[in-house]
Amino acid sequence: MANAETKNCTQCGAPIDVTASSCKYCGAETVISPQYVVTPPQPQYTQPQPPPQQAYQEQQTYYQPATSGKSKVVAGILAIFLGGLGVHKFYLGKIGWGILYLVFCWTYIPEIIGVIEGIIYLTSSDEKFEAQYASNR
Ligand SMILES: [Zn+2]
Incomplete structure (x- = not known):
């Protein structure tokens, strides 16, 4: 039976x-063979460095269609309830019209027109409201 561990x-x-x-025959200090101590060279896994994440963040350019920021709902409610005072005209930035409504509020005509305008505002699409009533600059 051969001893492999020799x-x-x-x-x-x-x-x-x-x-x-030590050797049991000659008494010399045994030196452990290199093959027992040398660890196999670690394979150098040179992982290819991924290129720096050049997150090309495209500048989101929002080409907003120049909205006035006015709400047709707010304008409509103002027109229906305070239309006689031209509040909705002031809200929409039409100061001249607002003053005109305010001057003629005693005739109740602006109030009638205001209610009609408020209904028009509320029933208009956002685009139409924006184009026709909100952005008059
Ligand atoms: Zn020996």
């Missing part, structure tokens, strides 16, 4: 136990 003595060449610290 190595040859560096001095006398006798097969000695690999774990023995």
